Amino acid sequence: MSHITNRQAICDTLMEAANHDRSIVVTCSDSRGSASLAPFAQAYPEQFIELGIAEQNLVSVSAGLASCGKKVFAASPASFLSTRSYEQVKVDVAYSGTNVTLIGISGGISYGALGMTHHSLQDIAAMACLPDMRVYLPSDRFQTACLIQELLKDEKPAYVRVSRSVTEDVYGEAMDFTLNRAGVLAEGKDAVIITCGELVPYGVKAQKELKKQGYEVGLLDMYCLKPIDEDAVRQAARQADVVITVEEHSLFGGLGSMVAQIVAADSQTKVINIALPDGHLISGNNHEIFHHYGLDDEGMVAAIKKARSEG
CATH class of the missing domain: 3.40.50.970 (Thiamin diphosphate (ThDP)-binding fold, Pyr/PP domains)
Known part of the structure; x- marks a missing residue:
């Protein structure tokens, strides 16, 4: 790290x-x-x-x-x-x-x-x-x-x-960066994870773990919330059976809401939003809070497996 x-x-x-x-x-x-x-x-x-x-x-x-x-x-x-x-x-x-x-x-x-x-x-x-x-x-x-x-x-x-803590490297010095274009880290037909910020490294871990278990899961680094990369969202949603958005934000008005609007106007793909709940949250460090509310890699893996089992 x-x-x-x-x-x-x-x-x-x-x-x-x-x-x-x-x-x-x-x-x-x-x-x-x-x-x-x-x-x-x-x-x-x-x-x-x-x-x-x-x-x-x-x-x-x-x-x-x-x-x-x-x-x-x-x-x-x-x-x-x-x-x-x-x-x-x-x-x-x-x-x-x-x-x-x-x-x-x-x-x-x-x-x-x-x-x-x-x-x-x-x-x-x-x-x-x-x-x-x-x-x-x-x-x-x-x-x-x-x-x-x-x-x-x-x-x-x-x-x-930006976060306060050290975030694991996702890219390298020679990364391919285009302003206002999401980073497509993986493609998959079973599900796609769309996340941003310091949750992206968790997404990388989740995608790798699910691959070991036989799931084909895509991963989008949506660092650009506005303007959001609508083309990347639509393409990923058309390929996958379910879209999972994960964000360090309220359930209302953030990444999940934006993605749901785009997908709803284009396809019938199911969108599941994992975010921080309304109301008082537990206290603790970021890793503890992410784990408690299912925003870490374990939570992403569990959400996708549950969505796939429910059809």
Whole structure:
């Protein structure tokens, strides 16, 4: 397993780019340590702005900088960035079309032991419904680096959610990356798993285990939640008997809802959504919570075997 988190991959990528691009600016809300951006702040102090614990100001200042020609990356815990500053994200970034990439760190249940005040289980739905706001959940350090490199090339708003923990490598340095195209990691007729973010490595394990047991299972890394790769979803659903979506998000308005809409308009393939339930969740680390609610590889294997047995 790699010891490089997706957060660190973002910092490394931005530092390399900032070495020759002075228009790159990073802003933080007292989160440079949590975001692994302290090295950037130390190396490029004139391109780093600390706003303190003031997420609304973070977003508005970032939008103002972008309107002056800066390429701004604003980092803050996803649980607060997607709620406390939502009005500013809506008006100053999305409606205004400013060149701000919002980095939601420690997304989902990364702060599991701190309870639901620190969870971000609504952020995909909230951000995706804003006009022209793109939403990304990269799976590993290589995909994260490729994504940031691509976002540095355009001037559109984006929301990138990354986890707090180290994620197992899914890809390699020579990975084939295309912006807004899902990663097709496997194809299969019995079922297809569609997942994103730090759950993708679990999907890889589940697909391999099911293959050992004689199941032909596809796997899509849907890191691009908006715009979602509709062609990849339709093609996978046409090939498979059942679609299983797995997400570190609420049951409502996330990956499962998006996939179900696409599949329902195109085929009769059954869609099963594995997500975090409505209501209070157990406390614990991310692996414990994933296992309890069936979001890990064991849960995916069990869900597919059950769906196949029920026909």
